[in-house]
Amino acid sequence: MPFAIYLLGLAVFAQGTSEFMLSGLVSDIAADLDVSIPSAGHLTSAFAVGMIVGAPLMAVVSRRFSRRSALLAFLVTFLVVHVVGALTTSFALLLATRVVGALANAGFLAVALVTATGMVEPNAKGRAASALLGGVTLACVAGVPAGALLGQIWGWRSAFWAVALISVPAVFAIARAVPTGTPDAAGPSVLGELRALRGPRLLVTLLLGALVNGATFCTFTYLEPLVTNVTGLGSGWVPVVLALFGIGSFVGVSAGGRVADARPMPLLVFGSLALLAGWVLFAVTAAHTEVAVVLVLVQGALSFGVGSTLISQVLYAATDAPNLAGGFATAAFNVGGALGPWAGGLAISAGLGYRSPLWVSALLVALTLVIGGAALGLRRRTPAPAVAQSRANS
Structure with a gap:
């Protein structure tokens, strides 16, 4: 695997930390900027919306530049808005920096995925995507708990400074290690690519990826109240549980990347079935400490193993x-x-209680299996164009 891919992963680690770290900083931000906690929570929503809108939009914009230039532009923008966020005393400006930071993050990840998979053999895209997405899982393991700890010691602004500082070596590394390349505008037209993206197989795969990731973050978002109110662990165990989920996620991405290129279908089918069984078992046994702790690790691995395979x-x-x-x-x-x-x-x-996100996660994975199974069955029953034409002429 080219070393440049791991350098891209370093930047993804910084961006993943920024995306998730506010879960431990919302109260401090609200108190410091004199806004309500729900208002401070809009910072997370703004980032999510920016990522959704920004990913395809920034991918189009980046076509005019070489991939290295696009990556550097997005990363420098991401760095600068975190410096502004760390300095501002205006909540409105902080909200704006989250939107701009999300657009830059989305653009970087979109270009980085294409760049990373373009640096390896055509049959190694799964490993390349997994190596890159490992930065996100490492953010869950180390970045988010570290950001929360910095916030407790030196205030929420220190976490923003830390993200900016982590991004600095990534800027220089990418400038030196990622090939210059040529602008992507010389390739297929935007309209041509959009038409290609309407293919049924691709649309189904995108939908399945959204559902599996929805199941993952449904439970991850509410792990803290789940383990403290249902499992009965003290608040001091919350960082440990979050770290366990992150460790499992990293293991799942790493292992999934090695299998995804050679045998993606068995991984997706059996991995999704195991994921569904795990969410149901977790919902039933959430009050049992030992089982719950083990399942946090296992579900993290299965979720990101299946999710990263769908992305590849x-x-x-x-x-x-x-x-x-x-x-x-x-x-x-x-x-x-x-x-x-x-x-x-x-x-x-x-009023369904803190176990309910587990059941929602199970429902989303069950829906994934139903849609995926129906799409696969339809695909097998539909004759290939050449075969259909041959039958029509006979």
Whole structure:
């Protein structure tokens, strides 16, 4: 695996930390900027919306530049808005920096996915995508807990400074290690790529990726109240549980990347079935400490193993949309990241308790299996165009 891919992963680590770290900083931000906690929570929503809208939009914009230039522009913008966020005393300006930071993050990840998979052999896209997405899982393991700790010691602004500082070496590393390349505008037209992205196989894969990721972040978002109110662990165990989920996620991405290129279908089928069984078992046994702790680790591994494989399958399926595929894969990933917590929150607000996000996660994975199975069955029953034409002429 080219070393430049791991350097791209360093930048993804910084961006993943920024995306998730506000979960431990919202109260401090609200108190410091004199806004309500729900208002401070809009910072997370703004970032999610920016990621969803920005991924395909920034992928289109980046076509005018070489991939290295686009990556550097997005990363420097991301760095600068975190410096501004660390210095501002205006909540409105901080909200604006989250939107701009999300657009830059989305653009970077979209271009980085295409760049990373373009630096390896055509049959190694799964490993390349997994190596890159390992930065997100490492953010869950180390970045988010570290950001929360910095916030407790030196205030929420220190976490923003830390993200900016981590981004600095990534800027220089990418400038030196990523090939210059040529502008992507010389390739297929935007309209041509958009037409290619309407293919049924690709649309189904994007939908499945959104559903699996929605299941993942539905439970991840509400792990803290789940383990403290249902499992009965003290608040001091929350960082440990979050870290366990992150460790499992990293293991799943790493292992999934090694299997995804050679045997993606068995991984997706059996991995999804195991994921569904795990969410149901977790919901039933959430009050049992030992089982719950083990399942946090296992479900993290299964979730990201299946999720990263679906992302790599998007890149395999979108051969006629080489520049926009990463953007749409990123958007689908973040649609799930917004859908899951929203659905889990609805279940909790309806009075179904803190176990309910687990059942929502199970429902989303069950829906994934139903849609995936139906699509696979339809595909097998539909004759290939050449075969159909031959039969029509006989």
